[in-house]
Each structure stands twice: as C-alpha cells, then as structure tokens.
Amino acid sequence: MTLKGKVKGTRNMLGGYVGKWFYDKGIPFDAANSPYFPPMVNAIQRMGLGVKLSLAYELxxxxxxxxxxxxxxxxxxxxxSWPRTGITLISDGWSNKVSKNEVLNFLAYSPKGIAFLSSKDV
Known part of the structure; x- marks a missing residue:
C-alpha cells in the first residue's frame, strides 16, 4: 500500500469514528464547521496515544x-469599551407554541461585538 493510500484509509477510518459520534448524539453536521472543531482535533492528535479524554463530569x-x-x-x-463607543440595545422575541411562553432576549451591540444581556419571560 502506498503512503497516499494509507493516509486515505486512515482518514476514512477517522471520519467513520467522528461520523458515528455525530450520528449517535444527534450533533448537527455543521458543528464540524465550528472554529473550535479543528483545534480540538489537533489537540487530540498532539496528545498522542494513551491520553485520557475528559469524562462527562469534567465537561x-x-x-x-x-x-x-x-x-x-x-x-x-x-x-x-461601551463608555467610549456606545452601544445599540437589541431585543429579539420568540414564542413557544406548545407552552405558550413568550421570551424577549436583550443584547448589546458595539463595535467590539454583540453580548447577551438578559432574557425575560413576558
């Protein structure tokens, strides 16, 4: 087997394991596009054999x-940064059709980014 073939086989095997984990736990496929996914995989690779993964309690x-x-x-x-830049207050509402609850979320937008402030049942 060539090196290219071995790498492809290993990658397919890894993909299978990752895929099974995604399927078993109902993780949305676009979670693989998260900016945190590649660093996690790289960290696991760097740790090498014998590393013990985090337990559910630790997580x-x-x-x-x-x-x-x-x-x-x-x-x-x-x-x-808000006193210097100011903020724009944003609210977003949604309702749960099953429980009839309505929720308002409040966020603050500034040039630095968006921050969640609070959520209120209304």
Whole structure:
C-alpha cells in the first residue's frame, strides 16, 4: 500500500469514528464547521496515544466552569469599551407554541461585538 493510500484509509477510518459520534448524539453536521472543531482535533492528535479524554463530569463541571469564567471575562472586556463607543440595545422575541411562553432576549451591540444581556419571560 502506498503512503497516499494509507493516509486515505486512515482518514476514512477517522471520519467513520467522528461520523458515528455525530450520528449517535444527534450533533448537527455543521458543528464540524465550528472554529473550535479543528483545534480540538489537533489537540487530540498532539496528545498522542494513551491520553485520557475528559469524562462527562469534567465537561459538565470544572471544564464548563472554566469556560463560563472565560466568557464572563470576555463580556467584561466588551462592557469596558461601551463608555467610549456606545452601544445599540437589541431585543429579539420568540414564542413557544406548545407552552405558550413568550421570551424577549436583550443584547448589546458595539463595535467590539454583540453580548447577551438578559432574557425575560413576558
């Protein structure tokens, strides 16, 4: 088998495993277009054999807590720029036809980006 053939076979095998994970968990296919997908795969490749993947508990607690803190810092950065740049307040509403609930989301737009502010049942 040529190197090209071996690489293609390995890539197909990897695609099969990734595909099964997507199908099993109902992950939308466009999740593969996420800017976070390639760095995740690259990090797994760099770790090599023997690396232990995160458990569901780790993903739902310490890793999630770290990510929430990172997002809080990111939003705080946005807020610090608001006195200089100003913001545009945006609201978006939607209703759940089954429960008849209506929800209004409030966001702040500035040149730095958009930040979610709050959500209210109305």
């Amino acid at each position: 739902s607690r310490p890793i999630l807590d770290e990510e929430v803190e990172e997002v809080r810092k990111w939003i705080e950065e946005y807020k610090q």
